[in-house]
Amino acid sequence: MKMIFRWYGKNNDSVLLNHINQIPGTDGVAWALHDKQPGEVWNQPEIQETVEGIRSYGLHAEVVESVNIHEDIKLGLPSRVEYIEKYVQTIRNLASAGVKVICYNFMPVFDWIRTDLHKELEDGSTALFYENNKIQHITPEALIKKITKNPEFTMPGWEPERLDQIQTLIDQYKNITEEDLWEHLRYFLEKVIPVCEECDIRMAIHPDDPPWSVFGLPRIISSRKDLQRLVGLVDSEYNGLTLCSGALGAHPENNIPAMIHEFKDRIHFAHVRNVRRYDNGDFIETSHRAADGSVDIVKVIQAYHEIGYEGYIRPDHGRHLWGENCRPGYGLYDRALGIMYMLGIWDTLEKGGYKQ
Template sequence: MKMIFRWYGENNDSVLLNDIKQIPGTDGAAWALHDKHPGVVWNQSEIQEAVDWISSHGLNAEVVESVNVHEDIKLGLPSREEYIENYKQTIRNLASAGVKVICYNFMPVFDWIRTDLHKKLEDGSTALFYENNKIQHITPEELIKKITENPEFTMPGWEPERLEHIQALIDQYNDITEEDLWKHLQYFLEKIIPVCEEYDVRMAIHPDDPPWSVFGLPRIISTREDLQRLAGLTASRYNGITLCSGALGAHPENNIPAMIHEFKDRIHFAHVRNVRRYDNGDFIETSHRAADGSVDIVKVIQAYHEIGYEGYIRPDHGRHLWGENCRPGYGLYDRALGIMYMLGIWDTLEKGGYKQ
């Protein structure tokens, strides 16, 4: 497997490329042009500049996370044609700079939801938290204010300019069913996958986070059955998955190791993190250690080892440790610890250890 680390850019991340390079076994940075609005073409010169800067620090830039899908594509509006053509050109431009995988999502309006960015854990660290009851009794506007007030770093998926008219955006989905969203996703994939095949760039859809409907919006990438249906939208293996153990792991019926085995040919990118689930629907993100959460990360890594996974993998959200001032969920320390935990499991398996 190829260990990488998500990086938000020189001016928008507390983590430096030199920091990433010092994490043993870490060879790349998952990056993006975060100032680009959904639907616009990523220019070749801007892409190459970012790739060259990452490469100059001894890291590969082969995974982009994310090229966001314009809302009109998800809604199936006539204007989607222009935005799909722009997306296709961005794929071509990224391929010219050596990008191999594009992570994206098809979640309406929000691409992740939490109710607390700094919920305190028993050890004094803080982490991202989802409180189910609060979601049932809060308006989207109230949630946005809570999440985005006084941010020290911009947070993709919660850009103020994109969410300025949030209720109007949500209202556009009043007549959009899950079946409609599936049809719109299929249309999008049928248009772009031939370009991906021609330029050897794999698409890797990220699951819904959390993996259920929020604020009445349709969500369609939440379960094993959803991933089966996704794979059936087009036979091409360029239509693939970012298998996130945390997003899918928030749903108690999702068996992550079994999914890894079943969808091994479609997993182009892997996010590994742990969550502790509660019976009332709440969940909090924890350390990567299996004993600290509800997802057995040892079995997750073991499953990747068993399928001979050679794709890209990264630690996902981490706790905030030791007074670190960082983007919520994306500090250096806990994600670096997560890498060492994952590689420790992998190295043990490579040496024939960890017998059940």
């Protein structure tokens, strides 16, 4: 497996490239042009500048996370034709810079959703927390007001510049069913996958986080059945998955090791993190250690080893440790610990030392 680390760029991340290249076994970063809005073309000069900066630290830039999908594509509006054309141009530009995988998601309006970005754990560290009851009994408007009042409470899709658009976007989805969203995803993939085959760049969809409907919005990449349907929409190895153990692992019915075996030929990118599930539907993110959460990360890594996984993998959200001032979920320390935990399991398996 090819270990990488998510990096938000020199202007958006407390973690520096010369921190990342000191993590043993870490060869690259998952990056993006974070100043780009969904629907904008990523131009070759700005791509090349970022890629060359990453490579100057001995790291590769073969994975992009993410090239976000414009809402008009998800909504199936006539304007999606224009936005797909722009997306295709971005694919071509990224391929010319050596990018091999594009991670993306098809979640309406929001990316991942949490109710507390700094929930304290027993050891004094803090982590991302999802409270099911709070989400069930709060309106998007009320949550928006909470976010607006607290600038530290930020999530993808909830950026301050988007706040005045969110309710309008939610309203646009009132008549969009899950079947509609599936059809819009199919249309998108039928247009972009042939270009990906031509450019040798793989699309890797990220599952919904959490893996169920939130605020009444349709979500369609949440289960084994959904992944089966996704890979069948366009039967090409370039239509694949970002298999996230944390996003899928928040639902107790999702068996992550079994999914790894079933979809081994379509997993182009792997996110590994642990979550502790509660009976009431809440979950909190923990260290990567299997004993700390509800997802057995040892068995997850073992499954990747059993299939001979040679794709890209990274630690996902980490706790906030030792007073680190960082993006919520994206500090250096806990994710670096996660890498060493994963590589320790992998090295043990390579030597035949793990007995189930």
